[in-house]
Amino acid sequence: MAGATSPTTALEVTRGGGFGFVGAAFSTPEKLAEDLTFVRDSIPDLGNQPLPIGIGFIGWLLDAKEDVSKQFIDVVLENDVRAVWLAFGDDVYRWIEYVRSSPANARASHKPLIFVQVTSVEEALLAAKEWKADVIVAQGTEAGGHGGATTPSTFTLVSEILAALPGDGAPPVLAAGGMATGSQVAAYLTLGAAGAVLGTRFLLTTECPYTDAQKAALLAAKSGSTVRTMALDYARGTYGWPERLNGRGIRNKIVDEIEAGVPHEIVQEKYKKGTEANDADYMVVWCGQGVSLMKEIKPVKDVMAELHTDIVRQLQKTQGLLDD
Template identity: 45%
Template sequence: MTKAITTAFTRLLPKCTHLQVPIVGAPMAGAGGAKLAAEVTLGGAFGFIPAGYRDAHVLRTELDTARTLLNTPPNATLPLGVAYFGWKLKEQGEATTTEMLDVSLQHNVQAIWFSFWSKDQSKWARYIREKDAASTEERSTVIFVLVSSVEQALMAVNEWKADVIVAQGSQAGGHGSAHGPPLQELFASIVDAIPENRPPILVAGGLSNGSQVAEYLAKGADGAVLGTRFLLTPESTYTPGQKNALVAAKSNSTVRSVKFDEARNTKGWPEGTDGRGLVNALTNGFQGNAREINMDILREKVKEATAKDDPEWMVTWAGLGVGDMNEIKGAQPVERATETVSDILKYLEVGSLWLENVKEDVSDLSKTTVTLPRIKMRHN
């Protein structure tokens, strides 16, 4: 019988009957979509469709595809979420933002995720609450807010009234704060700043396996977000060349740079945002004095490499955990609940950690459900 782990995060999603582990598949623009999000959900975790650079028409199509893949009835809650870039919504204007959010709400998604937002955009969280209250379908959209500092976490709680905080450390692949601290430091600081009555906190950045997730659960996190792990799946839209480059990568094969976006000519990201990707010929081209870097030449090489699927001159986002991954797996087996729960429970037992106030005995793997409330850990 499949076992499940329950935390404050999973209890927010009672309609997600597939959910068996407190793990979220990161919304990865350019690498994920309906198929990956649905497979993550079917595997026992919680998937997100990145709205990122998509328009309303494409997003509708993606959500229709996800509903079919999940075999979810037309009016039922769709057991996955949609993620938006705050800066992109601002660039598009209020009318387009309203349309984009309405697409998700009309499809009755379980959650909406905001990242790279500005303070004045908390009004969109209120918009979602108002639309939910006016709905005749008893809808309650769970709002995720990505943060990379204590200040942002406090705004997410006090102004956005976020249901879930996603703490993204500097180890994360893809876009993030150029000045953000490592995940361990960020998570501890947020917990210290918001010790009581806080929303569930998910950790993100460089995580690659169940034992790492278990370590953060033991420290009081309510779940984890994995991104790079899901790039190495057939369902990811990364090219074969990019996936092979990820498989070959080591733990020291990534670098953070703002020049990834300059080379791709992807503009608009907020000041102070950069990205972590694989080291390759492209990143070698970044080196040296800024005056010596001919960005026009690099952009042409990126364009040519993309057409040829040559990962040496392509941007391939990846987190620090990429060195732990050496094969391409389907999204379901990666987070199949029995595998991940067993890994987590094994860590808690072998690490000589005792849970206080846990309703079930975690050493008994025959238990169907293990509930992890907000916990304090003590070491032997």
């Protein structure tokens, strides 16, 4: 969720009982260091404990600039961040190894958990058995932002991965994609997931750095308003994504024109002007299909309280089925 999260967002999620992550893909090592200092300064009683948030990286962007990417990861390790999240690369294991072998890790008082995001059973087995990931994040097709172009639904993918992984010693599996309510999270917990990842739900928060225009587009969107496509990346000029991936966002004239064969450079100019003018027809709004269940903008702490209440209520209802 690069560009859609901030240190404040992540910290408020953690304070609310979750585990907040910051998407650092398009940041700089210097800016990331500033952000992590802000988080530590915001928790006066933290002491020598690790920072209670995680940092997410995009694999192919790490591959593109090796030296800078190592600086990124070293900053994370030197600041004792609790977890590192890796996704969307052709050589993710290379960066898992670097996290584990970097001299900065040897100096750190806390060894970060490694989350690996997967979009297929094959990827999950590789991450669990060979890479020894600490946590597997199973992302289905309903997810907003980038993901597998041919990935099945979150429910199907999570079910397949849980069936494929060995029962003893397997890392916890988190469900990701399309969720916006506590009831949905509860459904995945009863399915066997160890937890759930919500992204789009936190776009409609006061702490989210999305613009007012982007948030207005989210409020107006339905589940059918979104589309999986590369058009939104073409408009932004981000061409490095592995071929098996694309992104889900709100369909608008950007997508229509790319599909109609309008040259990318023309759409890119319209995107630039549209973003400056807050024109919904030519701005990029990443989001998942759960957007239709989001009705208002509220602080992260209120979202977390709402999710917790809904999860507990739904699980209690499920218990009632056994009582009957």
